[in-house]
Amino acid sequence: MARGEVLAVRQASVSLSGRSILKDIDFSLEAGEFCGLIGANGSGKTTLLRTILGFIAPSSGSVTIDSGGKLASVGYVPQKFALDPYMPMRARDLVALGLDGNRLGVPLPSPGRRRKVDEMLESVDATRFADQRIGNLSGGQQQRVLIAHALIRRPRLLLLDEPLANLDMRSVAGVVALLRRLSQEFQTSVLLSAHDMNPLLSAMDRIVYLAHGRAASGSTDAVVRTEVLSQLYGYHIDVVRVHGRVIVVAAEAEDDAQAAVAHDPVHVAQVP
Amino acid sequence: MDVQTLLSLLFEPGFFTSEPVRTAAVIGAAAAIVSGVVGVFTVIRGQSFAGHSLADVSSAGGSAAFLFGINPLLGFLGMGVLAAMSMELVRADRASERDLVTGVVTGAGLGVAALFLYLDMTTSSTTGAAVTVMFGSIFAIPASLVPLALLVGAGALLAIGVLYRPLLLSSLDPDLAAVRGVPVRLMGLLFLIVVALAVALSAITVGAILSTGLLIGPAAIALHLAKRPGLAILLAAVIGVAVTWGGILVSYDSYEWTGGRGWPVSFCIVMLIFVAYAVVAQTGPARERRQEHPLPSGEKPHVTSAG
Ligand SMILES: Nc1ncnc2c1ncn2[C@@H]1O[C@H](COP(=O)(O)OP(=O)(O)OP(=O)(O)O)[C@@H](O)[C@H]1O
Ligand SMILES: [Mg+2]
Secondary structure, eight states, rough: OOTEEEEEEEEEEEETTTTTEEEEEEEEEEEEEEEEEEEEETSSSHHHHHHTSSOOOOOOEEEEHHHHHHSSOOEEOSSSOOOOOOOOOBHHHHHHHHTTSSSHHHHHHHHOHHHHHHHHHHHHGGGOOOOGGGSSSSSSHHHHHHHHHHHTOSSSEEEEESSTTOHHHHHHHHHHHHHHHHHHHHHHHHHEEOOOOGGGGTTSSSEEEEEETTEEEHHHHHHHSSHHHHHTTOOEEEEEEETEEEEEEEEEEEHHHHHHTTTGGGGGGGGG | OHHHHHHHHHOOOTTTOOOHHHHHHHHHHHHHHHHHHHHHHHHHHHHHHHHHHHHHHHHHHHHHHHHHTOHHHHHHHHHHHOOOOHHHHHHHHHHHHHHHHHHHHHHHHHHHHHHHHHHHHHHHHSSHHHHHHHOOGGGGGOGGGHHHHHHHHHHHHHHHHHHHHHHHHHOOOOOHHHHOOOOOHHHHHHHHHHHHHHHHHHHHHHHHHHHHHHHHHHHHHHHHHHHHHHHHHHHHHHHHHHHHHHHHHHHHHHHHHHHOOOOOOOHHHHHHHHHHHHHHHHHHHGSSSSOOOOOOOOOOOOOOOOO
């Protein structure tokens, strides 16, 4: 693993139930880098993140995380977070569990612990709803609480699975700005999956683009190009830039091609 | 009416001096506290069915204890812990699969219980064991059982106290817990063993079948009322003790109203739980609509402009 790298994924392949899902994925993240993991539904974003977390073992290749000597080196915000509304837990209780949820014993009230939790809630702008049941919070509010839970130990690496899905446009911009700021403040590398790269264009230092089980990675300008994506998809792809937005369109109306990039043309309609 | 007459109306003569009542009150409270505490975790983990299943399977142990004349608490405990371990060791990742395994194990356990109870009936020619194992006879508990019951209860509470935070986190979301280094599967196994302890205690109190009422009922009421975990647990324990003692009292008093026949304690306890739940479910704050959050001052509402 090279100096300054926090995460190195080397030629990693993953199979699930005998099906090959990811092939020869290769990229690395440096300290404090902000990276978008972009791909359509079913392209393997969740699978890749779970492999990095160690929940799935790669069939070949390797995943290395440099913990930098920290115990809590990775934070995670899952895609599906099904919460029972009756869960007897306030936003601040969940954030506190991020701090010491692995410790044995009943937590004793301590001013230091409370201050850390308050500060973290403040950083993600969640102070307003800190004392409400998490099950009663909106999706966007829960998202912020989960980010606080994941970040309170200041991990070296933060993985977020589709944190922008289910957010309205204003909240998307807010969460991206928040993550960018926290990543710089805490020197945490961020790897964030999304099916639309547009909200991330200004924030990303690097992109990992997934299609057909393979990945292209590098700076956005290097990866989001007609030649690179056409090679990744295996058929001609046009990358169109309009009004500072990127639109990925399949030239042929192949069913498969349409399915693979169908998510992108939809955004044309959203341009304000 | 003065306090004296009111009290004598509430408590029939002999209530406080009766030895069986005192034993029932102590063991009942222990069972209720443990069930309340463990019940909160059972409900938030979505394991109510597993809890009920453990009770059913443990009744095989309870009925074997009757047949062979050993301590019934040990019978319930042994079988319950065994069932807990086998249910966790069968690797079932999907919820539906887990339910199937649990259902099949429950059927087998109840079948064995039926066999032992039948053998017991044919050898001792009474049907008393069946009622005691399934529906409990709290006034018949010998005082000699108290130390073991308190020990089991203390063990269960200690385990929950030690596992508190990792258990809470893994109940909330196993992935979040795993990322924080919590051994999620071990947590699941240890927790189910603690459920078996709670269930064994309730089984000798309200009977194996009704133990679910004591495990889930007070916890469900507490979850309606409390919005933080510690408070929910405390409340569930208090509610459990209240309905148990209330049930014992109503049952004791009912001998008077029913011409000496009396109502079973188990019936009185679960009916109190049912009524309490019905009341809370109607009025509890959890039923309130989600609160709206006003925008903080200075933030303008977002207006989308087309084109
Ligand atoms: N346990 C499994 N067994 C077999 N195939 C699986 C399994 N889990 C996921 N897959 C397949 O792996 C592929 C990638 O799934 P994954 O969930 O990683 O996609 P994703 O990019 O996260 O999609 P989404 O945007 O919908 O969240 C899909 O084709 C899916 O059907
Ligand atoms: Mg996914």
